[in-house]
Structures are given as C-alpha cells and as structure tokens.
Amino acid sequence: MLAFDIDEKRVVDRFLELVRIDSPSKHEAEVAKHCAKVLGELGFDVRIDGTAERTGCESGNVIGFLPASPSVAGAIALASHMDTVEPGRGIEPIITDGIISSAGDTVLGSDDKSGIASIIEAVQSIIENGAEHPNILVIFTTGEEIGLLGATALELTETERETFAGAPCLVADSDGAPGAITIGAAYHYEFVAEFKGLASHAGVEPDKGRSAIRMASEAISMMRLGGLGELATANIGSIGGGTATNVIPDSCKIEGECRAMTSEEVEAIRDDMQRCMESGAAKFGGSVDAKWKLSYPGMKLERDDELVLKLEGVANDLGLPFSADYSAGGSDANILGSKGFKPITVATGMTNFHATNELIEIEDLRNCARFIMNAIVSL
Numbered sequence: 001m002l003a004f005d006i007d008e009k010r011v012v013d014r015f016l017e018l019v020r021i022d023s024p025s026k027h028e029a030e031v032a033k034h035c036a037k038v039l040g041e042l043g044f045d046v047r048i049d050g051t052a053e054r055t056g057c058e059s060g061n062v063i064g065f066l067p068a069s070p071s072v073a074g075a076i077a078l079a080s081h082m083d084t085v086e087p088g089r090g091i092e093p094i095i096t097d098g099i100i101s102s103a104g105d106t107v108l109g110s111d112d113k114s115g116i117a118s119i120i121e122a123v124q125s126i127i128e129n130g131a132e133h134p135n136i137l138v139i140f141t142t143g144e145e146i147g148l149l150g151a152t153a154l155e156l157t158e159t160e161r162e163t164f165a166g167a168p169c170l171v172a173d174s175d176g177a178p179g180a181i182t183i184g185a186a187y188h189y190e191f192v193a194e195f196k197g198l199a200s201h202a203g204v205e206p207d208k209g210r211s212a213i214r215m216a217s218e219a220i221s222m223m224r225l226g227g228l229g230e231l232a233t234a235n236i237g238s239i240g241g242g243t244a245t246n247v248i249p250d251s252c253k254i255e256g257e258c259r260a261m262t263s264e265e266v267e268a269i270r271d272d273m274q275r276c277m278e279s280g281a282a283k284f285g286g287s288v289d290a291k292w293k294l295s296y297p298g299m300k301l302e303r304d305d306e307l308v309l310k311l312e313g314v315a316n317d318l319g320l321p322f323s324a325d326y327s328a329g330g331s332d333a334n335i336l337g338s339k340g341f342k343p344i345t346v347a348t349g350m351t352n353f354h355a356t357n358e359l360i361e362i363e364d365l366r367n368c369a370r371f372i373m374n375a376i377v378s379l
C-alpha cells in the first residue's frame with residue numbers, strides 16, 4: 001500500500017467540474033477535450049482516436065499513455081465512459097452532508113464521471129508523489145450508454161496493442177461501494193424477427209389468410225423465457241403487427257434478447273428461440289426472418305484468478321469491503337476483453353444511476369480513487 005493518500009478536495013472538485021460539462025451520448029466533444037487537456041498536463045501522451053465517424057459521436061475516444069518508471073515492468077489500463085444518459089443537460093451538483101446529488105431535474109452523471117474523476121486523481125497522485133508505476137493506458141470512451149459504441153470502435157496503435165496485451169484493465173463503471181469488483185459479465189444476443197403471413201378479409205375469407213400474429217404468439221408461447229439458470233435469461237421485449245380488426249394480419253414483428261455466461265450456453269438459448277420462431281411460422285403456413293446480433297461478448301475471470309486475489313489484497317489493505325461477482329449486464333468491460341485486455345469492473349459508489357435522484361457519497365469518490373491508485377502499483 002502506498003504511503004501517501006489521494007487529495008480528497010481535488011477529486012471532488014474534479015468531479016463537480018466534469019458533471020457541469022454536458023455530455024449526453026454522442027455529444028462528448030467538450031468533455032473529451034477537457035479530459036485530453038488534463039491528461040496532457042499530467043504528462044500523458046494523449047490523442048483522440050478517429051472513431052467519431054464510425055460511431056456517430058461528436059468525438060473519438062480519449063486515449064492517454066504514460067510510460068512505466070524505468071525499473072518497473074508491466075502494464076495496466078484504466079477505463080471509464082464520458083457520455084451520460086438523459087436528462088443530463090445543465091447538471092448542477094449540490095453537496096449535502098457529504099453526499100453529492102443533482103439540484104435540478106437531471107441525472108447527476110456520476111455514471112460515469114465518478115470513474116473519470118477517480119482515475120485522474122489516482123494517476124495524478126502517483127505522478128506528483130513520484131511513485132514508481134507500470135505503463136498506464138487511460139481510455140475514456142464515447143457512446144457507452146447507447147451500445148458501447150466507442151469501446152467497440154476503439155483504435156489502438158500497434159505499440160499499444162503489444163504493450164497492453166493481456167494487461168489488467170480496470171473499468172470504473174459500476175455501482176456499489178468501492179472495493180466491490182465485477183469479474184464476469186454475460187454474452188448478450190438480440191434479434192429482430194418479422195413473421196410473414198397472408199392478408200385476407202377476416203369476416204368474408206377467414207380461411208384464405210395466414211395470420212402472422214398467430215405465428216408470433218405460437219412461437220412466443222413455445223419459448224422458455226425469463227430466468228433460465230444462473231445469469232442465463234431470455235426475453236421478448238416488443239411485439240407489433242396487423243392493421244385493422246377485419247384484416248388477417250400478414251406481418252408481425254417481435255424483438256427479443258438472451259444472455260448467458262458462456263458462448264455455448266447463450267448460443268443454445270438463441271438456437272432454441274430461433275427454432276420456436278420457425279415452427280410457429282410453419283404451423284400457420286408462413287415464414288419468419290430473424291436477424292440476430294451479438295451485442296457484446298461475455299467475459300469471465302475465476303474467483304481465484306491472480307488478478308482477483310491481488311485486488312482483494314488492495315481492498316483489504318485499504319479497509320474496504322471486498323466482493324467479486326458476476327453480472328448479467330454489459331459494459332465497456334465486455335468489449336475491452338475482446339480487444340486484448342483482461343477487464344475487471346470496479347465500483348465507484350455511484351447510486352441510483354440513470355435516475356434524477358442519482359447521488360454519490362464523497363467518501364466513496366475518495367475510496368474509489370484510493371482503490372485505483374493502489375491497484376495501479378500492485379497488479
């Protein structure tokens with residue numbers, strides 16, 4: 001454990017400054033410029049990657065590299081996302097009894113500016129105190145909230161890919177008290193399916209038509225939905241079709257998804273849902289066209305993985321409650337795993353995120369920065 005501490009006032013000020021910069025998804029340009037400037041002043045080699053055109057976001061991802069101290073080997077990546085959900089414009093943070101919340105009818109933006117502020121504070125403290133550190137890559141992404149866009153498009157240089165291959169990547173982007181980490185997240189597939197039947201007059205020629213709505217409802221009734229086992233789920237999220245009560249509907253669209261911790265398991269659920277749709281369509285003489293997409297891959301570390309044990313040691317040294325869990329939800333961590341990093345999501349203390357009663361305790365902001373700072377020199 002490092003002998004020095006982070007600067008609590010500075011991390012709070014940094015956080016307040018960040019949430020006052022509007023950055024709803026796709027509109028990250030101003031906050032990206034701000035983050036790039038701060039990292040540059042700390043001595044990072046900073047660039048904004050060229051992904052804006054592909055993601056449709058105003059800015060690319062901010063990527064900052066700080067070379068290791070001469071006597072230190074190894075590398076670590078630190079990631080957070082710059083975009084926030086709506087309502088997230090004109091955020092005015094207020095502090096009451098050590099708790100930061102939003103004064104108005106907006107979210108606070110601690111998802112994920114608590115992560116950005118903590119990461120900057122952690123590296124700043126290390127640099128200012130002259131502590132030895134490994135190669136550090138800071139990644140601040142765009143468009144996380146609308147489909148992990150920035151992380152998916154992330155452009156790394158050849159040197160970065162080599163230097164950080166297999167390196168731990170702390171993704172500071174989950175709720176819960178600092179010290180809690182997420183060591184695995186599920187694979188996620190989603191689909192849009194269109195059932196095709198034949199329209200006819202429901203009263204005059206009822207036997208001539210082929211109802212696409214009956215096909216879809218037959219398919220859905222055959223599906224296994226809901227919780228299907230540990231972190232395995234399936235859901236139909238929307239349905240629509242038909243035009244009028246006196247017309248046998250020739251089209252019906254459904255949308256759904258499934259999740260599971262292994263590719264075998266998630267593909268088995270996907271294939272089963274697909275079979276249900278095909279037999280539902282066949283039963284009523286129609287067809288179905290289902291378009292599946294892997295939204296993001298899963299990632300999983302074992303509870304006794306060396307990296308997990310080291311983070312447990314960091315939490316214990318700092319007196320923070322440690323926990324290591326798996327999640328059915330996705331984040332940039334899912335994508336960064338497929339980019340060659342070894343991602344772990346760390347809790348920042350963000351609470352009630354995506355809601356206007358969102359808040360974060362100053363104590364948690366401080367502990368998140370301390371946890372990341374000590375992890376940088378311990379992994």
Ligand SMILES: [Zn+2]
Pocket residue numbers: 081111112144173
């Ligand atoms: Zn987030």
